[in-house]
Amino acid sequence: MLRATLVILWPSFVAAGIGISIIFTLIDPMELVVLGEHIRASRTTIYSLGFFIIWAIAALAAALTSFLQLGRNPGPRELGGGGNGADRSCPP
Amino acid sequence: MPTNPNVIPIAPAPAPISPPPNGDGDNEQALYEVRKKIYPRAVTGWFAKWRWAMVFLTQLVYYATPWLVWNDRQAVLFDLTARKFYIFGIVFWPQDFIYLAVLLMICAYSLFLFTAVAGRLWCGYACPQTVYTEMFLWIERAIEGDRVKRMKLDDSPLSASKFGRKALKHGAWIALSLWTGFTLVAYFVPARELVAMAVEVRIPPWETFWIMFYGFATYGNAGWMREQVCKYMCPYARFQGAMFDRDTLIITYDPTRGEPRGPRSKSADYRAKGLGDCVDCGICVQVCPTGIDIRKGQQYECIGCAACIDGCDQVMDKMNYPRGLIRYATLNAVDQHWGWRDMVGRVLRPRVLIYSSVLVIIVAAAGYTLWHRVPVKVDVIRDRTTLAREVGDGQIENIYRLQVMNTQERTQRLKISASGIDSIVIHDLPQLVEVGPASSKLLPVAVRVDADKAKKGISRIEFNIVAVDDAGRPAPDVFSIHEKSAFYKP
Numbered sequence: 001m002l003r004a005t006l007v008i009l010w011p012s013f014v015a016a017g018i019g020i021s022i023i024f025t026l027i028d029p030m031e032l033v034v035l036g037e038h039i040r041a042s043r044t045t046i047y048s049l050g051f052f053i054i055w056a057i058a059a060l061a062a063a064l065t066s067f068l069q070l071g072r073n074p075g076p077r078e079l080g081g082g083g084n085g086a087d088r089s090c091p092p
Numbered sequence: 093m094p095t096n097p098n099v100i101p102i103a104p105a106p107a108p109i110s111p112p113p114n115g116d117g118d119n120e121q122a123l124y125e126v127r128k129k130i131y132p133r134a135v136t137g138w139f140a141k142w143r144w145a146m147v148f149l150t151q152l153v154y155y156a157t158p159w160l161v162w163n164d165r166q167a168v169l170f171d172l173t174a175r176k177f178y179i180f181g182i183v184f185w186p187q188d189f190i191y192l193a194v195l196l197m198i199c200a201y202s203l204f205l206f207t208a209v210a211g212r213l214w215c216g217y218a219c220p221q222t223v224y225t226e227m228f229l230w231i232e233r234a235i236e237g238d239r240v241k242r243m244k245l246d247d248s249p250l251s252a253s254k255f256g257r258k259a260l261k262h263g264a265w266i267a268l269s270l271w272t273g274f275t276l277v278a279y280f281v282p283a284r285e286l287v288a289m290a291v292e293v294r295i296p297p298w299e300t301f302w303i304m305f306y307g308f309a310t311y312g313n314a315g316w317m318r319e320q321v322c323k324y325m326c327p328y329a330r331f332q333g334a335m336f337d338r339d340t341l342i343i344t345y346d347p348t349r350g351e352p353r354g355p356r357s358k359s360a361d362y363r364a365k366g367l368g369d370c371v372d373c374g375i376c377v378q379v380c381p382t383g384i385d386i387r388k389g390q391q392y393e394c395i396g397c398a399a400c401i402d403g404c405d406q407v408m409d410k411m412n413y414p415r416g417l418i419r420y421a422t423l424n425a426v427d428q429h430w431g432w433r434d435m436v437g438r439v440l441r442p443r444v445l446i447y448s449s450v451l452v453i454i455v456a457a458a459g460y461t462l463w464h465r466v467p468v469k470v471d472v473i474r475d476r477t478t479l480a481r482e483v484g485d486g487q488i489e490n491i492y493r494l495q496v497m498n499t500q501e502r503t504q505r506l507k508i509s510a511s512g513i514d515s516i517v518i519h520d521l522p523q524l525v526e527v528g529p530a531s532s533k534l535l536p537v538a539v540r541v542d543a544d545k546a547k548k549g550i551s552r553i554e555f556n557i558v559a560v561d562d563a564g565r566p567a568p569d570v571f572s573i574h575e576k577s578a579f580y581k582p
């Protein structure tokens with residue numbers, strides 16, 4: 001279970017990293033209007049919080065994907081793509 | 093560096109070397125699965141030297157860069173609060189977004205190219221996971237001793253000396269991790285300020301958080317999870333297989349030469365006994381940081397670190413056999429007994445040519461645009477509140493806001509004019525506009541046109557920005573920018 005959690009968290013972490021860089025390069029958080037008001041936090045806070053929000057969403061998607069996969073496949077080993085040595089990414 | 097270049101025993105390994113790869117290491121409830129804890133044996137040799145050279149090189153760059161100074165400021169600083177990235181002489185603004193995309197593309201294509209040519213070079217020599225694991229292992233070895241000592245220590249009951257050693261090891265790991273986290277944050281907050289804040293214990297909460305976060309990630313990944321990160325978490329480890337082919341250079345065991353494996357005495361004529369070159373000593377398995385047996389053929393767990401090559405070469409030297417039972421080779425080369433010449437002859441294949449030409453094109457284009465980068469950027473924004481109004485003496489006036497950004501670190505003097513319609517003038521702008529180094533200015537601009545000169549509706553106009561020197565003449569590295577906009581007459 002813990003392994004599944006990390007397999008979900010890590011790729012979504014990378015995705016959040018790329019996502020946050022793209023979003024906040026294009027948008028200045030100081031110009032964001034949330035619910036009709038300018039945000040009053042510092043940029044650092046917004047970047048950091050933004051990162052965690054995107055990470056959470058990406059992790060949610062990854063979790064759902066692996067949950068759906070789990071239903072179709074015989075065992076939880078498939079979740080991480082194996083690890084039993086039988087699953088070889090290199091050509092034989 | 094491995095502390096004790098240990099003597100390699102040439103004796104048969106305890107019966108089943110694999111699948112439980114590393115002898116009898118204790119079953120440890122690792123972070124997220126029950127795994128055999130792996131105790132990699134220290135290895136010395138040619139590739140180990142290269143691996144350490146890369147550790148030094150990458151970490152020297154990583155830890156030293158925030159301390160470099162350029163133009164009286166930190167040479168490399170990603171100033172997120174001011175939304176400016178300083179990289180030596182260049183200041184990047186959010187408007188330079190394209191370079192971020194280009195950088196990502198260059199990274200991706202380099203990875204494709206390296207992988208197609210020589211497999212997991214990145215994993216074996218440069219990936220932070222490998223590099224920090226190597227550093228953490230070095231600390232572990234220095235404090236707890238080499239493989240057998242570490243296994244014994246872990247098996248022994250808790251004693252004062254065991255506790256002391258473990259505490260010392262974790263202390264050293266945590267110190268290194270914190271320094272790593274600190275260095276990461278020093279890329280975003282000037283390093284010297286950060287030190288001053290640290291001395292006075294007043295690092296702001298988010299900065300503290302990120303130091304801890306990255307430090308904890310380093311400690312966990314390099315100290316505890318190690319090879320599991322590569323095996324189960326790393327996406328590259330999985331999809332690199334798609335970039336491989338039978339001519340990719342990988343770490344291989346030569347079964348025709350090695351098999352049938354088996355122990356023998358050094359003096360015996362092993363060939364007469366029908367044995368191959370592999371003495372079945374298990375060294376290649378013991379040095380492997382991922383705990384696999386390369387003799388079973390290509391496995392996705394293999395990170396291409398070449399530790400098994402060094403280990404086996406030492407055994408071969410001891411036995412007076414030629415080196416290279418385990419070596420860098422392509423699958424084709426192993427199957428068909430090719431030498432280096434044949435392998436090198438197969439490097440330039442379509443896949444490699446495509447990856448490299450795309451890479452060359454991207455790098456050349458990025459280099460060209462960087463070289464010819466205009467140091468001033470202008471955004472024209474039309475005033476949204478009033479479209480147009482009539483002013484005295486029969487003129488129509490439109491209001492714009494010009495955002496002028498100076499990406500250079502010296503003051504720019506700019507002459508701004510408008511064109512596109514006869515009689516067009518900028519009403520209220522000073523002769524010269526000065527924009528300070530690496531800063532931007534928002535200029536409200538009123539553009540006026542004689543009412544009878546402009547057509548009804550929208551006309552195209554252009555703002556022209558020319559750099560001038562102190563005397564008002566066009567500056568030596570002269571540039572002019574033309575920004576299009578629209579003029580509206582009701």
Ligand code: SF4
Nearest residue numbers: 380394395397398400
């Ligand atoms: S098999 Fe050899 S190259 Fe691969 S990870 Fe193990 S020691 Fe490194």
Ligand code: SF4
Nearest residue numbers: 370371373374376404
């Ligand atoms: S391949 Fe080399 S290191 Fe591995 S068991 Fe055989 S002789 Fe020993």
